[in-house]
Amino acid sequence: MADYLTVALICAKTLAGPDCSRDTAIDVVIAPAPSPVACMMQGETLAARSNLVDRDTNYLKVACERRRTAALTPTDSVVSRSP
Numbered sequence: 274m275a276d277y278l279t280v281a282l283i284c285a286k287t288l289a290g291p292d293c294s295r296d297t298a299i300d301v302v303i304a305p306a307p308s309p310v311a312c313m314m315q316g317e318t319l320a321a322r323s324n325l326v327d328r329d330t331n332y333l334k335v336a337c338e339r340r341r342t343a344a345l346t347p348t349d350s351v352v353s354r355s356p
Contacts, residue, residue, distance in 0.1 A: 275305030275340065279315040282334045283325050293334045300325055305340070312337035 281302040284293035295301055302319065306312035316335035326333045 275307050277306040277309060277312045278338045278340055279304045279306050279312045279319065280336045280338055281316065281319045281323070282336070283323075283331055284334060285331050286329075290334065293332075298334075299331060306337065309337055 280295070281304075282293050282295065282298040283300040283302075284298050288297060302325070304315060304319070306315050316337065320333050320335060323333055
């Protein structure tokens with residue numbers, strides 16, 4: 274499993290760069306990446322190939338994120354008891 278995610282955010286030009294996030298983006302593209310270097314290279318490729326961006330009205334912001342995994346915790350088994 275890839276440890277990183279390449280996250281490409283397409284944001285409106287009226288939105289400041291620091292305010293561009295998954296919540297405020299017009300569109301979000303996510304792809305797995307095995308390392309930070311691969312993540313950045315993939316981000317550059319997404320930027321170059323992106324036909325989702327209308328450069329007059331929006332821009333592309335690329336970020337690399339460490340993949341988060343939920344911790345699994347053992348649960349007690351449920352035992353049905355008759356009255």
